[in-house]
Amino acid sequence: MPSSNRRVTQQDIARMTGVSQTTVSIVLNERDDAAVRIAPETRERVLQAIRKTGYVADPIARRLADQRNRFLGVFTYEPVFPAGLGDFYHPFLVGIEECAERIGCDLLLFTSAPVVDGRRRIFHQDNRLRLADGCILLGRWLDPDELARLIAEGQPFVSVGRRDDAGGPVPYVGADYPTATVAQVRKAVELGHRRIAYVGEGAGAESHADRLRGFTTAVREAGITGVHVRFTEAADVMDQLREHGVTAIFVEEFADGAVLAEEAGRRALRVPDDLSLVALGDPTRPASTDLDFTGYRIPRREMGWQAVEVLSAILDGTGGETQRLLPCEPVAGATLAVANA
């Protein structure tokens, strides 16, 4: 019952028991080496003092000695807890947290990263990434220059989502968009579609490029016609698609799919009877629709989980593949049907 304000330290316990601080540390850590041992009665005396005072080792000092703080940083260009609902990032974080809990690490959210030109920056006046043992990077698009610098500086990190090389291979856990997209196109081909379209950027973020690549590959493989249309305005896009005689549309962004479906309705086109729609992934923006879209699901939670797993392996120096692609789960849905045009 020390009324003093100061925390009880091993030194205090040592003095109370008439032993050295080292002894207290040894007893605490239950070390049973041949090299260092403590007589049972001494051990008991120390333990009693510990119990009496309610002593707990200071985690800060412990980690100083450890050379590891067991913090995993989480960096996102947007706020980690977005204000908007229908949150795309949430599942990743669920996986990240679950795995972090499992391996006994705390998560450090870099909320203090200053916002420049409308988004956070990794590198800035005082880059706090180093505060953690390693970091998870989250975002549809990561600045290649910043990635390159991370690699050059040898900072342990893992990206959620595949990334192109940036002056070296980038450790990542991504979704296998090409394979998943190819599967969707094949399904459409089997249903008789011969003129299909990819609607979206198809470039910029790796996840977009990967989808388009899968689309293009499958189109060539099947020997059918595939057009690529950037999304601008629903009416314009739909005009173009109709001109090309497209019967199935593959949308990069779920939300764009919802908008196109609406436009189709306006033109008295039934989905999927007159026009098929396939959503290449989950909504990244809120989208309102009653349709049960055909497409695939990004294994977000699993990606988060495995990203932490890979990071952990990197930190432990355990070998292992540092680039992983996870399969997307197909969703049957109700917007893809037999071609009819």
Place this chain on the structure above:
Amino acid sequence: MPSSNRRVTQQDIARMTGVSQTTVSIVLNERDDAAVRIAPETRERVLQAIRKTGYVADPIARRLADQRNRFLGVFTYEPVFPAGLGDFYHPFLVGIEECAERIGCDLLLFTSAPVVDGRRRIFHQDNRLRLADGCILLGRWLDPDELARLIAEGQPFVSVGRRDDAGGPVPYVGADYPTATVAQVRKAVELGHRRIAYVGEGAGAESHADRLRGFTTAVREAGITGVHVRFTEAADVMDQLREHGVTAIFVEEFADGAVLAEEAGRRALRVPDDLSLVALGDPTRPASTDLDFTGYRIPRREMGWQAVEVLSAILDGTGGETQRLLPCEPVAGATLAVANA
């Protein structure tokens, strides 16, 4: 370009620059005492080395020496990122993150706290709360023993949600349930209700007790009849309420309200024509209902924000009220109408 795995230290910078570790520390902390000063050119040399290496002070060491590292801890008894949707805690975290970003602190999520007896514990073998400068505690119910210990040990923390004294006043930012509840009851009274009920625990968590207290106060004030029924099964509860001739029900839990509305429907009772329903706060569990409930909204985001504000004040030693109650915003809704019984 140090390819070594070790993190860069002040000592490294010092060696690179040909100065002492002390000098580096001084430059870093921008100390401008009369007692200790550094020539501008030396300072510049050091700063360049720091920039080149991307050095950041080890937060652990800093905290050991300095007692501060600009981390704010966030402790929750449940996972911070819950798997379920319709997440009750999310808005609190949005506010917490926003304010943390504002004051330039990073957030440390204590995901590593081990689960004992089905929930996380603050105190255990190595309590990591101290790793942060201060902590935000989140949860419907916080163990009073753990709170008492936090207070006794003088750990800086703030609870989101009002808490009873635990061996001393608990710093908190809570919602003013009593006032908000009184207002709802008064509204019902004005509409002619004379026999009303409170459905819920009304005890245990402070937030429950506060609601019931408001209810009781208002009932007494109005000189009407108020009964308290614990929620068990919808049918049972409804039976009891009908026996008492209740015309307006105040539910502690939104979800229970939804269930009761359903039960009412089963008995051909129209809401609100035959029976009024008031929800005392937002859903804490997912609830499916088409009803636009009358009641009030808990200022969750604002509570999170202000909790960080209070914590920051505590850490700075700035005075100020450490117990705040925020008003709840009334929601007109469509489930409270003129009494009819």
Place this chain on the structure above:
DNA sequence: ACCGCTTGCTAATGCGTATTAACGCCGTAA
């Protein structure tokens, strides 16, 4: 009596930072 071995413990050190006291230098006043 000496060596060698075991047992039980401690002194010393390092981890990375912040702080304090002090040191050497230079110029100026006494």
Place this chain on the structure above:
DNA sequence: TTACGGCGTTAATACGCATTAGCAAGCGGT
């Protein structure tokens, strides 16, 4: 010439813990 004070920097230390090397005592064997 000496004393002195401002300037720029550093050596030393503390923080609380873990770890390593090593010390002292006891004991059996030659």
